[in-house]
Amino acid sequence: FIPGGGGAAASFGGRESAALPSPAGNTGLACPRAQTAMNCRAEVLEVSVEGRQIEEAMLAVLHTILLHRSTGKFHYKKEGTYSIGTVGTQDVDCDFIDFTYARVSSEELDRALRKAVGEFKDALRYSGSDGIGQISLEFYQKKKSRWPFSDECIPWEVWTVKVNVVNLANEQERQICREKVGEKLCEKIINIVEVMNRHEYLPKMPTQSEVDNVFDTGLKDVQPYLYKISYQITDSLGSSVTTTMRRLIKDTLAL
Amino acid sequence: MNMDIARRGRQAIHRFSCAMDTDLNSQDRKDLDKFIKFFALKTVQVIVQARLGEKICTRSSSSPTGSDWFNLAIKDIPEVTHEAKKALAGQLPAIGRSMCVEISLKTSEGDSMELEIWCLEMNEKCDKEIKVSYTVYNRLSLLLKSLLAITRVTPAYRLSRKQGHEYVILYRIYFGEVQLSGLGEGFQTVRVGTVGTPLGTITLSCAYRINLAFISTRQFERTPPIMGIIIDHFVDRPYPSSSPMHPCNYRTTGEDNGAAYPSVEDSQEVCTTSFSTSPPSQCVFTVTKAHFQTPPPVVMDTLKVPMMGLAFSHQLSSSRLSYQPAALGVGSADMGYPVIFAGGLNAAHPHQLIVPGKEGGVPPVPSQPAHGTQADHERMVMCTPLDGALYSAATPSSSEDTETVSNSSEGKSGSPHDLLETIFVRKVGAFVNKPINQVTMASLDIPFAMFAPKNVELEDNDPMVNPPDSPDVESPLQGSLHSEVSSGSSTGNTHDDFVMVDFKPAFSKDDILPMDLGTFYREFQNPPQLSSLSIDIGAQSMAEDLDSLPEKLAVHEKNVKEFDAFVETLQ
Numbered sequence: 001f002i003p004g005g006g007g008a009a010a011s012f013g014g015r016e017s018a019a020l021p022s023p024a025g026n027t028g029l030a031c032p033r034a035q036t037a038m039n040c041r042a043e044v045l046e047v048s049v050e051g052r053q054i055e056e057a058m059l060a061v062l063h064t065i066l067l068h069r070s071t072g073k074f075h076y077k078k079e080g081t082y083s084i085g086t087v088g089t090q091d092v093d094c095d096f097i098d099f100t101y102a103r104v105s106s107e108e109l110d111r112a113l114r115k116a117v118g119e120f121k122d123a124l125r126y127s128g129s130d131g132i133g134q135i136s137l138e139f140y141q142k143k144k145s146r147w148p149f150s151d152e153c154i155p156w157e158v159w160t161v162k163v164n165v166v167n168l169a170n171e172q173e174r175q176i177c178r179e180k181v182g183e184k185l186c187e188k189i190i191n192i193v194e195v196m197n198r199h200e201y202l203p204k205m206p207t208q209s210e211v212d213n214v215f216d217t218g219l220k221d222v223q224p225y226l227y228k229i230s231y232q233i234t235d236s237l238g239s240s241v242t243t244t245m246r247r248l249i250k251d252t253l254a255l
Numbered sequence: 256m257n258m259d260i261a262r263r264g265r266q267a268i269h270r271f272s273c274a275m276d277t278d279l280n281s282q283d284r285k286d287l288d289k290f291i292k293f294f295a296l297k298t299v300q301v302i303v304q305a306r307l308g309e310k311i312c313t314r315s316s317s318s319p320t321g322s323d324w325f326n327l328a329i330k331d332i333p334e335v336t337h338e339a340k341k342a343l344a345g346q347l348p349a350i351g352r353s354m355c356v357e358i359s360l361k362t363s364e365g366d367s368m369e370l371e372i373w374c375l376e377m378n379e380k381c382d383k384e385i386k387v388s389y390t391v392y393n394r395l396s397l398l399l400k401s402l403l404a405i406t407r408v409t410p411a412y413r414l415s416r417k418q419g420h421e422y423v424i425l426y427r428i429y430f431g432e433v434q435l436s437g438l439g440e441g442f443q444t445v446r447v448g449t450v451g452t453p454l455g456t457i458t459l460s461c462a463y464r465i466n467l468a469f470i471s472t473r474q475f476e477r478t479p480p481i482m483g484i485i486i487d488h489f490v491d492r493p494y495p496s497s498s499p500m501h502p503c504n505y506r507t508t509g510e511d512n513g514a515a516y517p518s519v520e521d522s523q524e525v526c527t528t529s530f531s532t533s534p535p536s537q538c539v540f541t542v543t544k545a546h547f548q549t550p551p552p553v554v555m556d557t558l559k560v561p562m563m564g565l566a567f568s569h570q571l572s573s574s575r576l577s578y579q580p581a582a583l584g585v586g587s588a589d590m591g592y593p594v595i596f597a598g599g600l601n602a603a604h605p606h607q608l609i610v611p612g613k614e615g616g617v618p619p620v621p622s623q624p625a626h627g628t629q630a631d632h633e634r635m636v637m638c639t640p641l642d643g644a645l646y647s648a649a650t651p652s653s654s655e656d657t658e659t660v661s662n663s664s665e666g667k668s669g670s671p672h673d674l675l676e677t678i679f680v681r682k683v684g685a686f687v688n689k690p691i692n693q694v695t696m697a698s699l700d701i702p703f704a705m706f707a708p709k710n711v712e713l714e715d716n717d718p719m720v721n722p723p724d725s726p727d728v729e730s731p732l733q734g735s736l737h738s739e740v741s742s743g744s745s746t747g748n749t750h751d752d753f754v755m756v757d758f759k760p761a762f763s764k765d766d767i768l769p770m771d772l773g774t775f776y777r778e779f780q781n782p783p784q785l786s787s788l789s790i791d792i793g794a795q796s797m798a799e800d801l802d803s804l805p806e807k808l809a810v811h812e813k814n815v816k817e818f819d820a821f822v823e824t825l826q
Binding site for chain 1: 310311312313314315316317318319320323326327328389394397398400401403404405407408409412413416445446447448449450
C-alpha cells in the first residue's frame with residue numbers, strides 16, 4: 001500500500017438517505033435546484049462579533065470547514081485508479097481575536113475566501129442594517145442534464161454562519177471581546193469537527209470524467225469539494241435586503 | 256485483579272471474533288494495522304508540534320510524494336517518532352491499551368501541572384463492512400485534519416504559544432490505561448472523532464484541565480522575567496560540568512518505558528521521558544530517581560529566555576549601550592541569552608542554548624554541535640542547528656553605510672572543556688571605530704560571571720560612549736545620536752530600568768519583521784533631540800545666521816545645475 005493514497009474510483013462512497021425537501025435556499029440561483037434533493041445537511045452557527053472581527057471570525061470558520069472538505073489533487077491513472085496529492089496546513093493568528101486556526105496551505109483558496117468574506121463584511125457594515133447578516137457555505141454536486149436543460153446543482157451540505165455585529169464603547173470592553181470571541185470560536189470549531197466526525201453523506205469518489213461535478217479542480221494545489229458562498233443581510237425588519245450570490249467556481253452554468 | 260483477567264480475556268475473544276466475522280483478508284489486515292500504526296505516530300506528531308509554541312506551516316503539493324501518510328503534509332520530528340515508537344513498543348492501540356500523550360506545564364520554579372491528555376483508544380464496536388483500503392484511510396485522514404483544528408482550540412494552545420522563560424510545555428507518551436487524575440477537578444473532554452474499522456472503533460479525544468484560572472496567561476505576562484530565579488537552578492549543580500547531570504539521551508540505564516506506566520502521582524519522582532517542546536530545539540533528557548538530587552531536575556527547560564528581537568532592537572539603537580557586554584544578563588531579559596552561555600557550564604551540550612520562539616518572533620539561535628567526545632553525541636542530532644538568522648560569525652566590515660549593529664556570537668565547543676566565547680561585533684557607521692568586544696565566559700567558577708564589572712570598562716573605551724570631540728558625522732541620524740549621548744543622557748543603561756512587560760498590540764505580526772511592536776516602541780520612546788533644537792548648536796545668534804546666509808546661497812547657486820538634474824530625476 002502506498003501512503004500516497006489512491007483507490008478505485010466510483011465504487012463506494014457515503015450512504016444515501018431518504019430524500020428530504022431541500023432547505024429554503026437563496027433566491028437568484030442560476031443553477032436550478034433539483035426537485036428531488038438528496039439529503040442536504042444544514043448546519044447553523046451563530047457568532048456575535050465586533051465590526052473589525054467579522055473578517056477573521058468568518059475566515060476561521062470557513063477555513064476550518066474547507067480544511068475538512070478538501071483533498072489533495074487527484075491524478076488519474078489507468079484502470080480508473082487515482083492518486084491523491086498532499087494537503088499542507090498552516091496556522092493563522094488573528095489580529096483582533098485571541099484565536100489561531102489551521103487552514104489549508106493554498107493561497108488561491110485563501111484569496112477566494114477573503115474576497116467573499118470581504119464583500120460580506122462591506123455589505124454588513126454599509127447596508128445600514130442592525131448589523132445582522134449571515135454567510136453561507138454550500139457544498140454541491142453538479143448533475144449534467146441533457147440539452148436543453150442546464151446542469152443542476154445539488155447541495156449536499158450547507159453551513160450558515162449568522163453574524164451579529166456589536167458596537168463596543170471602550171478599549172476595555174474590546175479587550176474582553178477579544179477573549180470572549182476567541183472562546184466562542186473555539187466552541188464553533190469543536191461544533192464543526194463534531195459534525196464532520198459523523199461521517200455522513202459524502203459524494204461518491206468520481207471517475208475522471210465526473211471529477212468536475214464533485215470537486216473544484218481549478219486550484220493548483222488542493223481540491224475542495226465544489227462550493228458556493230453566498231450571504232444575506234437582514235435589516236431590522238427581518239426581511240432580506242440584499243441577497244447576493246457570488247459564484248466562486250470556474251465553470252459557469254448559464255442557460 | 257479478576258477484572259483485569261476478565262478484561263484481557265474479553266479483548267482476546269473480541270479480536271478473534273472480529274477477525275473471524277469480517278473475514279478480513281490478510282492484506283487488508285496488514286494494511287489496517289499499518290494504518291493504525293502510522294495514524295498513531297502522526298497523531299503524536301500533530302499534538303506535539305501544536306504545543307511547540309510556534310505556528311506550523313507545511314506546503315501543499317499537487318503531486319503525491321508517496322511518503323505523506325493520509326495525504327497530509329505533517330512533518331515528522333524524529334525524536335517524537337522515536338519516543339512514540341518506544342512507548343508503543345510494537346503494539347497497537349487496542350481495548351484497554353490506549354496511546355496517551357500527556358501535555359504538561361512546568362514553571363521555572365519547578366512546579367508542574369498536567370494540562371491535557373490526548374487519548375487514542377480502540378473500542379469494541381466493529382464496522383465490518385467498511386472498506387479498509389479506502390474508506391478507513393480517508394476517514395483517518397479526516398480525523399487528522401480534525402485533530403489539527405482541535406489542537407489549536409484547547410486552552411493549552413494559547414499557553415504553549417506563550418511559553419518561554421517562565422514556563423515550558425512538556426509532553427509524555429505512554430501506552431496503557433488512561434490516567435486522568437492529574438487534570439484536577441472538573442476537567443472537560445472534547446472528542447476529536449472516531450473511525451470505525453473491522454477490528455474496532457478508533458476514538459481520539461482530549462481531556463483538558465479547566466481550572467487554569469489561577470495560572471491565567473496574564474499572570475505570566477505581568478511578571479517580569481527575573482533572571483535570578485532561573486540562575487538559581489544552577490546553584491545546586493556541580494560546577495563545572497565534567498559529569499553532566501542530565502545526559503541528553505533517552506536511553507538511561509534502567510529505564511524501561513515499555514514496562515513502566517508511571518502513574519500520574521508518581522510523575523514527580525519517576526519521570527519518564529519528558530521533553531521540552533519549546534522550539535526550536537528540543538532537549539531530550541531523562542530523569543530517573545537516581546539522578547534526582549535536587550529539584551527540579553528538568554533545569555534545562557528553564558534555560559530558555561526570550562530573545563526579544565535582540566538583533567533588531569540593537570540595529571536601531573546603536574547609541575544605546577546597554578546591550579554592551581555590561582548588560583549581559585543584567586536586567587532586561589533581552590540579555591538573557593548570555594546567561595545561557597554561562598549555563599554552557601554544560602559545555603558539552605551547547606544545543607541547550609536554544610531559545611524558544613516567543614510571540615515576539617524570536618529568531619532561532621543556531622546551536623553548535625558538540626565536537627566533544629560525548630558518548631551520546633549522536634543523540635544530539637535532534638537538536639539540529641538552525642538556519643539562525645541572528646547569530647552568525649560576523650566579520651567587521653567597513654562598508655556599512657547604515658548604522659547596523661549585529662551581535663554575533665560563536666559558540667565554540669571543540670572539546671568538552673572548551674568554553675564558549677561570545678564575540679560581539681558592532682558595526683556602527685563607516686567612519687567610526689569598530690571595537691570588537693570579546694567576552695569570554697572562561698571563568699565559569701563564578702556563577703554570575705556576566706555581572707562582573709569588568710565589562711563596564713569596555714564601555715568607557717567605546718567611542719560611542721565617549722565620542723570624540725567633533726565627530727565627523729556622516730548621517731544626521733548618527734550625529735543626533737551622538738549628541739544625545741554627549742548631552743548627558745543617562746549612561747546608556749536606560750535599558751536596565753525597563754521592566755519587560757508583554758505588549759500585545761493588535762497589529763503586530765511577528766512573521767514579517769522579527770521584532771515586535773513592543774520592542775520597537777520602547778526603542779523609540781525617547782527619541783534623541785534634533786540637533787537643530789539642541790542648545791549647543793543653536794548657540795549661534797540669529798544675526799550670525801543671517802550673515803552666513805549669502806554665503807550659503809552662493810554655494811547653492813553654484814550647484815544649481817546639479818539640483819536641477821536631481822529634480823529632473825524625480826519627475
